[in-house]
Amino acid sequence: MTSSSLDKINSSKANKKRSNKGQKKKEAAETAPIFLRKTYHMIDTCDEDIAGWSDDGLAFVVKDPELFASEIIGQFFKHNNFSSFVRQLNFYGFRKIKSDPLRLRDAVDDNESKYWKFRHDKFQRGRPDLLSEIRKSNHTEAAEKKEVDALRSEVYELRSKINSMAKDMERLTSLLQSVVAAAPGLTGEASIAPPANHNKKRKITPLP
Numbered sequence: 001m002t003s004s005s006l007d008k009i010n011s012s013k014a015n016k017k018r019s020n021k022g023q024k025k026k027e028a029a030e031t032a033p034i035f036l037r038k039t040y041h042m043i044d045t046c047d048e049d050i051a052g053w054s055d056d057g058l059a060f061v062v063k064d065p066e067l068f069a070s071e072i073i074g075q076f077f078k079h080n081n082f083s084s085f086v087r088q089l090n091f092y093g094f095r096k097i098k099s100d101p102l103r104l105r106d107a108v109d110d111n112e113s114k115y116w117k118f119r120h121d122k123f124q125r126g127r128p129d130l131l132s133e134i135r136k137s138n139h140t141e142a143a144e145k146k147e148v149d150a151l152r153s154e155v156y157e158l159r160s161k162i163n164s165m166a167k168d169m170e171r172l173t174s175l176l177q178s179v180v181a182a183a184p185g186l187t188g189e190a191s192i193a194p195p196a197n198h199n200k201k202r203k204i205t206p207l208p
Helices: 003-030 035-046 065-076 082-091 107-112 126-133 138-192
Strands: 052-055 059-062 093-095 116-117
Touching: 035 052, 035 065, 059 107, 065 082
Parallel strands: none
Antiparallel strands: 052 059, 059 116, 093 116
């Protein structure tokens, strides 16, 4: 077998290996939670003046939160609430990176102090295959369950109060109907009642 044939075989194997690797990455990305996939695509395609990847690609930066909320979030999610978006990031273990106060000396740095920068070890530019490895933390799941239980308890209490108020309204309605029904009889009795002094005789004092 010639060296040329060996080169072709090795090249074919390498291409097949790269193809398989690319397919596995694609499949891994497709199994990631929908929120993470949408967020990744949103950052990857966003106007860089509004939001985008950091220079090293290991974090993403929201430069204009108000514009990001009003024009970008709604394109990918059923809301345009920046706080809700941040809360979801926290659920998946993203960390907000604070600006270094020692660098805030000029106008450019002052603008950067208003940026929102988020980082997760598995959320990187060019690596959507890592998204499937991101999971909600146990602490977050426990907090969510506690919040749901609290809401259920509150709903149960509200329903109990509403049922109690409905019963009170029924009793008041019944009492009012009874009063209205008895009113004509009371009026009739009052109209035929004799004056207080009707049967009394006037006493006449004789002249001296």
